[in-house]
Amino acid sequence: MNDNNLQQDIEPPLIEDLSTIEVVLGTSDIEEKPFGKTEIPFSDFTVINPETAKFRAKYFPESTDRQWNSWRWQIQNSYTNFKKLSEILDISNIDDFDFLTKSRKLPLRITPYYASLLEKKHSNNALARSVVPSRLELVISPGEEADPLHEDAMCPVPNLIHRYPDRVLMLSTGFCSVYCRYCTRSHMVNKDKKHYGVKAWEKSIDYIKSNPEVRDIVISGGDPMTMPDKHIEFLLSSLRAIPHVEIIRIGSKVPMVMPQRITNTFVKMLKKYHPLFMSIHCTHPDEITPEVIEAAKRLADAGIVLGSQTVLLQGINDSVEIMKDLMHKLLKMRIKPYYIYQCDPIPGSSHFRTPISKGLEIIQGLRGHTSGYAIPHYVIDAPGGGGKIPLLPEYYQGREGDYVVMKNFEGRIYKYYDPV
Numbered sequence: 358m359n360d361n362n363l364q365q366d367i368e369p370p371l372i373e374d375l376s377t378i379e380v381v382l383g384t385s386d387i388e389e390k391p392f393g394k395t396e397i398p399f400s401d402f403t404v405i406n407p408e409t410a411k412f413r414a415k416y417f418p419e420s421t422d423r424q425w426n427s428w429r430w431q432i433q434n435s436y437t438n439f440k441k442l443s444e445i446l447d448i449s450n451i452d453d454f455d456f457l458t459k460s461r462k463l464p465l466r467i468t469p470y471y472a473s474l475l476e477k478k479h480s481n482n483a484l485a486r487s488v489v490p491s492r493l494e495l496v497i498s499p500g501e502e503a504d505p506l507h508e509d510a511m512c513p514v515p516n517l518i519h520r521y522p523d524r525v526l527m528l529s530t531g532f533c534s535v536y537c538r539y540c541t542r543s544h545m546v547n548k549d550k551k552h553y554g555v556k557a558w559e560k561s562i563d564y565i566k567s568n569p570e571v572r573d574i575v576i577s578g579g580d581p582m583t584m585p586d587k588h589i590e591f592l593l594s595s596l597r598a599i600p601h602v603e604i605i606r607i608g609s610k611v612p613m614v615m616p617q618r619i620t621n622t623f624v625k626m627l628k629k630y631h632p633l634f635m636s637i638h639c640t641h642p643d644e645i646t647p648e649v650i651e652a653a654k655r656l657a658d659a660g661i662v663l664g665s666q667t668v669l670l671q672g673i674n675d676s677v678e679i680m681k682d683l684m685h686k687l688l689k690m691r692i693k694p695y696y697i698y699q700c701d702p703i704p705g706s707s708h709f710r711t712p713i714s715k716g717l718e719i720i721q722g723l724r725g726h727t728s729g730y731a732i733p734h735y736v737i738d739a740p741g742g743g744g745k746i747p748l749l750p751e752y753y754q755g756r757e758g759d760y761v762v763m764k765n766f767e768g769r770i771y772k773y774y775d776p777v
């Protein structure tokens with residue numbers, strides 16, 4: 358590793374960008390005060406696990422409890438360059454910083470809290486591999502493309518994807534609190550280096566208003582929960598005011614990587630917009646800490662329906678044991694395992710992708726071996742925009758006369774009388 362390369366940031370910090378978040382239009386009750394560099398808002402989040410406390414004492418000795426527990430402090434003090442990251446992680450096997458820096462694919466960003474889960478581990482450890490850049494990202498394989506789901510072609514207005522008949526997905530911001538190296542939306546996240554702002558949502562809201570078949574809205578991004586409360590409330594209240602909008606879902610990785618975001622004040626606001634669902638992006642059981650348990654408890658206690666989404670990643674979570682452990686931990690936190698995704702073919706992602714047979718093996722290893730509630734759907738988001746297609750091991754074996762032939766979780770064959 359060469360010192361010169363270490364000095365280069367892979368992406369500039371976003372402090373300035375966050376301080377210029379657009380002030381919400383006109384209505385004083387939802388006005389957001391711009392966030393200054395030194396200003397640390399009050400946080401009612403207080404949980405710090407012992408290992409993370411040691412990390413904080415070592416690397417952020419000046420930080421107060423109030424700062425560490427502030428999600429905005431977490432964003433301001435995130436790891437965004439190799440030099441800072443090398444203080445906590447052995448990244449000596451990443452041998453071409455210069456090349457990676459110049460490629461400027463997806464930036465590096467890791468919150469101090471999430472970094473505390475990576476410390477002193479080799480960069481090959483599961484959580485680190487999911488968020489630390491690797492030169493393998495520069496290897497482009499057949500079938501990979503920047504927008505594999507062809508989402509751009511399904512946007513009737515900017516940043517609104519209308520792929521299914523009765524639901525739409527809003528890309529509410531391009532900003533995330535960590536950048537996952539396998540992100541499907543890596544072609545759009547962090548392009549503007551700031552939140553889109555309220556004005557950018559107006560066309561989406563108008564589109565939803567004028568399409569009464571849309572009953573289900575997914576607010577995604579980027580990560581919507583990196584936005585200030587009042588911006589999220591603006592969005593939720595605007596959508597809830599549309600009579601045909603039945604449910605609103607928020608897709609986020611924030612509860613896993615920046616649980617300090619889940620303040621009581623925030624959750625109290627969310628409660629006003631039921632029925633509200635949250636799809637939480639989870640990767641590995643090592644993510645489940647006392648902080649995450651507290652964040653999930655607050656969300657579940659507020660009546661928010663929690664589901665998980667996990668991307669199947671080679672060498673990170675591609676075993677029955679790891680997935681079962683993760684699903685059990687999620688269920689205990691009242692997060693229903695919802696989806697395991699085959700990793701989408703974005704450029705430079707082949708080192709993350711497993712064969713489909715691995716996903717089927719995992720589902721087979723769960724079905725019958727644990728509670729049905731712990732079993733997610735294994736899906737491929739079809740390249741080219743075909744939508745999610747569920748994949749199942751072959752339980753249905755065909756027909757024999759008036760009988761359906763089936764295989765159970767132990768591989769035994771059973772027949773069910775089902776006359777044609």
Ligand code: SF4
Nearest residue numbers: 533536537540579610
């Ligand atoms: S949090 Fe979601 S949108 Fe952001 S980088 Fe990770 S996968 Fe992509």
